[in-house]
Amino acid sequence: MLEVRRIQTCYGNIQALKDVSLEIFEGEIIALIGANGAGKTTTLMSVCGLTPPRSGDVLFEGQSILGLAPERLVAKGIVQVPEGRRIFPNMTVLENLEMGAYLRQDKAGINQDLDYVMKIFPILAQRRTQVGGTLSGGEQQMLAISRALMARPRLLLLDEPSLGLAPLVIKQIFDIIRKINQENKTTVFLVEQNANQALKLAHRGYVMENGRITLTDTAANLLDNEQVRKAYLGL
Numbered sequence: 001m002l003e004v005r006r007i008q009t010c011y012g013n014i015q016a017l018k019d020v021s022l023e024i025f026e027g028e029i030i031a032l033i034g035a036n037g038a039g040k041t042t043t044l045m046s047v048c049g050l051t052p053p054r055s056g057d058v059l060f061e062g063q064s065i066l067g068l069a070p071e072r073l074v075a076k077g078i079v080q081v082p083e084g085r086r087i088f089p090n091m092t093v094l095e096n097l098e099m100g101a102y103l104r105q106d107k108a109g110i111n112q113d114l115d116y117v118m119k120i121f122p123i124l125a126q127r128r129t130q131v132g133g134t135l136s137g138g139e140q141q142m143l144a145i146s147r148a149l150m151a152r153p154r155l156l157l158l159d160e161p162s163l164g165l166a167p168l169v170i171k172q173i174f175d176i177i178r179k180i181n182q183e184n185k186t187t188v189f190l191v192e193q194n195a196n197q198a199l200k201l202a203h204r205g206y207v208m209e210n211g212r213i214t215l216t217d218t219a220a221n222l223l224d225n226e227q228v229r230k231a232y233l234g235l
């Protein structure tokens with residue numbers, strides 16, 4: 001579904017990504033793990049064109065998506081949940097969710113999806129008239145994921161959904177990501193520093209160090225890998 005082909009991405013003179021290649025098949029949950037500053041967010045931003053690679057290519061279903069405007073990507077079904085959630089703080093929960101569906105015209109489908117996200121995150125139904133900025137961190141993350149779901153993503157890009165959240169909330173959010181993957185066949189590309197949780201959720205994983213992919217395997221094998229256990233799982 002997605003193929004990242006030898007991309008190099010720079011911030012001025014700093015080369016953040018060095019020859020990064022990876023592939024994601026339809027229906028998979030892929031985790032990209034690595035230390036702070038390894039280049040995980042840059043990889044995600046390069047995929048959705050926010051930090052365009054200097055060379056290499058990004059293909060979605062065999063076609064290059066480099067240089068496409070964000071709304072073109074959303075129309076293709078590629079939807080991102082950025083790090084730090086970035087919901088609209090002055091809009092209500094319901095308005096935030098409606099913003100997620102801004103490219104859609106199918107009112108019945110939109111209402112059906114509103115019901116779906118409020119069913120998987122019942123707290124959002126309770127808070128539907130509350131402004132986003134007053135929600136807790138976990139609730140904002142739920143809202144950010146739900147807003148993305150309102151665009152009916154085929155490929156959901158998630159940047160550190162666990163960041164700053166309590167373990168119980170992380171579990172709840174990761175359980176829902178699994179459910180979304182299973183029920184809607186949504187493909188998930190998950191960037192996470194929380195390697196343990198991410199690999200328990202994912203089918204396969206990539207390990208990133210200093211701007212390069214250094215290891216890739218099934219998530220189960222990565223959880224068992226001595227090097228990964230020492231460096232990322234604290235075992």
Ligand code: ATP
Pocket residue numbers: 011014016034035036037038039040041042043193
């Ligand atoms: P984190 O988990 O902290 O977000 P990360 O693995 O996502 O880390 P990136 O944020 O992609 O890493 O950063 C990769 C490298 O690029 C780092 O050396 C970082 O300092 C640098 N970098 C990231 N954003 C910028 C920027 N806007 N300007 C300059 N350098 C940047």
